[in-house]
Structures are given as structure tokens and as C-alpha cells.
Amino acid sequence: MAEFSTAIIDRGDVSVINVSGYLDAHTAPTLESNFTELIDNNKFKIVVNFKDLAYISSAGLGVFMAYVEKIRDNAGDIKLTNMNEKVYNIFDLLGFPLLYEIFSTEDEAVNKFNKSDKVGNDESK
Amino acid sequence: MGTTNLNKSEISVKSRTENLSLIRDFVSSKTSDAGLAKDEIENVMLAVDEACTNIIKHAYNSFPDGEIVIKLEYNSDKLLVTIIDHGSTFDPNGIPDPDLQKYYRDGRVGGLGMFLMKTLMDDVKYITVPGKYNQVLLSKRIN
Numbered sequence: 001m002a003e004f005s006t007a008i009i010d011r012g013d014v015s016v017i018n019v020s021g022y023l024d025a026h027t028a029p030t031l032e033s034n035f036t037e038l039i040d041n042n043k044f045k046i047v048v049n050f051k052d053l054a055y056i057s058s059a060g061l062g063v064f065m066a067y068v069e070k071i072r073d074n075a076g077d078i079k080l081t082n083m084n085e086k087v088y089n090i091f092d093l094l095g096f097p098l099l100y101e102i103f104s105t106e107d108e109a110v111n112k113f114n115k116s117d118k119v120g121n122d123e124s125k
Numbered sequence: 126m127g128t129t130n131l132n133k134s135e136i137s138v139k140s141r142t143e144n145l146s147l148i149r150d151f152v153s154s155k156t157s158d159a160g161l162a163k164d165e166i167e168n169v170m171l172a173v174d175e176a177c178t179n180i181i182k183h184a185y186n187s188f189p190d191g192e193i194v195i196k197l198e199y200n201s202d203k204l205l206v207t208i209i210d211h212g213s214t215f216d217p218n219g220i221p222d223p224d225l226q227k228y229y230r231d232g233r234v235g236g237l238g239m240f241l242m243k244t245l246m247d248d249v250k251y252i253t254v255p256g257k258y259n260q261v262l263l264s265k266r267i268n
Contacts, residue, residue: 022149025178026142055149057174058237086167093244094237 006034014045014110020052023060031060035067044076047109051082056090064100077101079109132159133198140181140191140210148177148195152206159199160267168245169204169265175238176208176261184212184259199267206263214255 004027007018015038019031038046048064068078081103083091091097103109134155138144152170161169177193185191196207222240242263243249252260 022146024142024145024174025181026145055171057145057171057178058241059178061237086164090171090241093241 004030006030008034008038011047011110012114013043014047014113015043016047016049016106016110018049018052022055023053023063024055024057025059028059028063031063032066035063035071039067039070039074042074044071044074045113046071046076046078047081047106047113048078049081049106050084050087051106053084053087056087058094061091061094061096064096068099077113079103079112081106081109131198131200133196135194135196137192137194139189140185140187140193140212141189142178142181144193145174145177148193149174151195152197155197156199156204159204160201161204161265165265169206169263172242172245172249172263173206173208175242176263179215179238180208180210180212180259180261184210184215186213188212202267204265204267208261208263210259211257212259214253215251215259 004019004021004023006020009016009018017031017034017038021027023031035046038044064078064080071078079101080091082105083102088102091100091102096102101109101112103112132155134151136148136151138147149170152173153166156166156169159166173195177195180191180193181187191210191212194209196209198205198207222236222243239249246263247266248262248264250262252262
């Protein structure tokens with residue numbers, strides 16, 4: 001029985017979803033409910049950390065496609081981090097690096113959100 | 126495929142997504158001695174997962190008690206996975222390769238699985254006998 005679990009950690013106003021195990025058509029609804037919950041709570045700055053993800057199928061990739069537009073419409077983004085080579089290759093085959101920012105570390109992704117905020121503030125002066 | 130040293134295995138599961146892990150374990154354990162590299166075995170595992178996910182969602186329309194039979198055979202040259210279902214007929218030619226930018230604009234997510242299958246395997250074939258069964262044949266050369 002393959003296992004999949006998620007844990008959400010707040011880092012300032014950025015929400016980090018840590019995904020672990022096997023993400024397939026059976027387990028994708030768990031991640032979908034995480035996204036729904038964050039969106040319902042107006043949390044649109046989302047980092048997904050793949051450090052403990054062993055496997056992903058297209059059903060898992062579809063979750064990111066399903067929510068990214070709504071999140072970007074609300075001045076947020078989904079940024080992806082810490083993918084192992086196997087998981088990255090699947091994202092790459094489907095052209096995801098063109099649509100999503102992928103970082104080596106969670107800190108880089110979180111900092112990118114904070115940096116964008118500063119740019120936004122500067123522009124509003 | 127020739128019959129020299131042909132290795133064959135078969136599993137039958139109900140059309141439920143909870144069985145995907147069982148299907149992947151079957152593929153990985155039965156191909157471990159086939160002479161494929163680890164990443165090639167993982168690619169076959171993913172392609173079979175995608176084929177079965179499509180069968181569960183589309184051929185059986187999420188009906189949980191349909192039957193999926195997975196037959197795996199290999200010799201020293203080639204690995205062949207045959208996946209059989211008795212769900213509704215499906216025309217793979219009606220599914221274009223995905224245009225991710227278009228998907229993004231339209232909020233659509235389908236078609237990715239079939240694209241992955243075609244990319245990860247050397248050959249993907251569909252055989253349908255309407256009202257009887259559908260077969261997906263996935264093959265990979267063994268060097």
C-alpha cells in the first residue's frame with residue numbers, strides 16, 4: 001500500500017506544503033484538498049516542497065494545473081522546490097519548467113515571494 | 126516476440142485507484158530480472174500506472190468493480206505489457222498531444238498521461254473490439 005501525506009507549514013505569509021510518498025490518481029485528492037483549504041483561507045503564496053516525494057504520475061501533476069490560474073489571479077503563485085531527479089524529469093517531459101518556477105531549496109522559493117513583495121511595495125511608493 | 130526464455134506474469138485487479146500501488150509493485154517486482162536499468166523499470170511502472178488510471182477514469186468511468194488484467198512478458202530483447210479492460214471503447218486517436226500553454230489557459234488537465242506513456246515507452250498500441258474488450262500494448266526494447 002503506497003502512502004502519501006502532506007503537511008502545511010506557515011513561513012510568514014507563505015504556506016509551504018511538504019509532500020511525502022507516492023502521488024498518483026489515488027492520493028491526488030489529498031493534495032487537492034490542501035490547495036482548496038489554502039485558497040478558501042485566502043492564502044495564495046504557496047511553496048510545494050518535494051523533498052520526500054518518491055513518485056509522481058500525471059494525476060499528481062494535474063493538481064498543480066488545476067489550481068495555478070486561480071492562485072495567480074489572486075496575486076499569488078505555486079513555486080516548487082527540492083525535487084529529486086526522477087520527479088523533476090517527469091515535470092520536465094511535460095514542459096512544466098516553462099509554467100512554474102522550480103528552486104533547489106525551500107528558502108530560495110520563500111525568499112522569491114518576499115522579494116516580489118518588496119518590489120511591489122517600492123512600486124507603490 | 127520469440128519464445129526463447131520468455132518470462133510471463135499476470136495480475137488481475139478491480140478498477141480502483143487504490144490498486145495503483147499494487148499494480149506498480151507488480152511491474153517493478155516482475156521486471157527486476159528483465160535486464161532493464163532501474164530508471165527504465167520506473168518508466169515502465171509509470172506508463173502502466175497512466176494506462177490503468179485512464180482505464181479506471183475513462184473506460185470504467187470510475188465504476189469500482191471493473192476488471193483490469195495486466196500481462197507482462199519479456200525475453201532478452203523486448204518487454205511487452207498488455208493491459209486489458211472490458212469498459213467502454215476509447216479512441217486514442219481522438220486525444221492530441223497536450224499543449225501545456227493551452228491547458229493552462231483552459232484549465233484542462235487531461236491527456237498528460239497518454240503523452241507520458243508515448244514518451245516513456247518505445248511503442249504504445251491500442252486494440253479495441255467494441256463491446257468486448259480494449260487492449261493497451263506497451264513495449265520497450267531491452268539492450
